Amino acid sequence: MTVNEPATARSETRQRVGTARRLVVKVGSSSLTTAHGGLDRARLDALVDVVADRCARGGQLVLVSSGAIAAGLAPLALARRPKDLATQQAAAGVGQLALAHAYATSFGRHQRVVGQVLLTADDVIRRAHYRNAQRTFERLLALRAVPVVNENDTVATDEIRFGDNDRLAALVAHLVGADALVLLSDVDALYDGDPRHGGATRITEVRGPEDLVQVQAGDGRVDGLGTGGMASKLAAAKLASSAGIPVLLAGADDAARALDQADVGTAFAVTGARLSARRFWLGYAAGAKGRVRLDDGAVQAVTQRRRSLLAAGILDTTSDFHAGDVVELVDRSDRVVARGVVGYDASELPELIGRSTHELPAEFRREIVHADDLVVLQ
Ligand SMILES: Nc1ncnc2c1ncn2[C@@H]1O[C@H](COP(=O)(O)OP(=O)(O)O)[C@@H](O)[C@H]1O
Numbered sequence: 001m002t003v004n005e006p007a008t009a010r011s012e013t014r015q016r017v018g019t020a021r022r023l024v025v026k027v028g029s030s031s032l033t034t035a036h037g038g039l040d041r042a043r044l045d046a047l048v049d050v051v052a053d054r055c056a057r058g059g060q061l062v063l064v065s066s067g068a069i070a071a072g073l074a075p076l077a078l079a080r081r082p083k084d085l086a087t088q089q090a091a092a093g094v095g096q097l098a099l100a101h102a103y104a105t106s107f108g109r110h111q112r113v114v115g116q117v118l119l120t121a122d123d124v125i126r127r128a129h130y131r132n133a134q135r136t137f138e139r140l141l142a143l144r145a146v147p148v149v150n151e152n153d154t155v156a157t158d159e160i161r162f163g164d165n166d167r168l169a170a171l172v173a174h175l176v177g178a179d180a181l182v183l184l185s186d187v188d189a190l191y192d193g194d195p196r197h198g199g200a201t202r203i204t205e206v207r208g209p210e211d212l213v214q215v216q217a218g219d220g221r222v223d224g225l226g227t228g229g230m231a232s233k234l235a236a237a238k239l240a241s242s243a244g245i246p247v248l249l250a251g252a253d254d255a256a257r258a259l260d261q262a263d264v265g266t267a268f269a270v271t272g273a274r275l276s277a278r279r280f281w282l283g284y285a286a287g288a289k290g291r292v293r294l295d296d297g298a299v300q301a302v303t304q305r306r307r308s309l310l311a312a313g314i315l316d317t318t319s320d321f322h323a324g325d326v327v328e329l330v331d332r333s334d335r336v337v338a339r340g341v342v343g344y345d346a347s348e349l350p351e352l353i354g355r356s357t358h359e360l361p362a363e364f365r366r367e368i369v370h371a372d373d374l375v376v377l378q
């Protein structure tokens, strides 16, 4: 762990953030809103100035912005962040409009157009939706617009919610093939303990899991507007860096310096190779809805020969998934060997399990999990 070590702070990670052409920047609710839930226009403008400046220098930036729920509180005369989903959604419906308008106005000062992209978990888990989202991002960036992303809170249910935008930002970074991810927060860095309790030391550089052993990442403020606290930021940073994307976590007020290789925040070096964005989602990001247990031959076929999973190789399944869901493929001893998008509802499978394709009615002869929709995890 590199603690308070300014000389090495201009690490490779900081250089990669500083020179990234395509960059995802995430900003949290507490950095954009006043204590009472109104949008803090001055801070929003300051952030927009930094993003617009980087765009003007040839950068392609995607801004993942929280703040919809927080921005909806004051207009709806809500004293604090609601706990129930329906009121959160109502607040998000009101607040997202205000947020988008504020960004459009603020980027307008730089003659820069914004495009709002509201995503649900389905949009990144389901293949057709995923490609659709990817295409939209590509086109917005090609047209020199700044995509402003948030979770589509008004329609997301508890079960399918990302819940925190840190994770969403890591996922979007993969989706767009970003060169780096910057997480901006109300805290200026990762500390070895919650800095509110005093005596905590800033971590300047995380090179791998061993640097995090001593770190206690806790919640945000109980009365705060943010959701995930440092724990969700850390999880997102690990997610992105393990799949080849360097991450810088810094204070929103330090955004300009963070993007300019200064010794601010915490830099997370990449710890793994870059996967194709879609394979990353499938293998690590998408929430699995169920399990399919394979016999030994099917495990071999899927993991060694990279074949599709056919009904003949299935032993049993859980009963809770639908066609299009991501499921875990497990071996006889329940070890997860792969994940993939299943082509059938669980309720359709008992009739098919263990039968060869030629024995099945024509409408059931397609693969249970197609090889293109499958990521081997061994
Ligand atoms: N180890 C830690 N290092 C830094 N901050 C921490 C740590 N543990 C808990 N926190 C708290 O997490 C908060 C950031 O989370 P949150 O308020 O959800 O941010 P945001 O709104 O930017 O997403 C900080 O204000 C800080 O008090």
Ligand SMILES: N[C@@H](CCC(=O)OP(=O)(O)O)C(=O)O
Binding pocket: 027, 028, 029, 030, 065, 066, 067, 068, 069, 070, 092, 150, 151, 153, 163, 164, 165, 166, 225, 226, 227, 228, 229
């Ligand atoms: N989609 C929610 C964001 C929730 C969230 O992740 O907030 P934060 O922890 O402040 O990044 C909103 O816009 O209010």
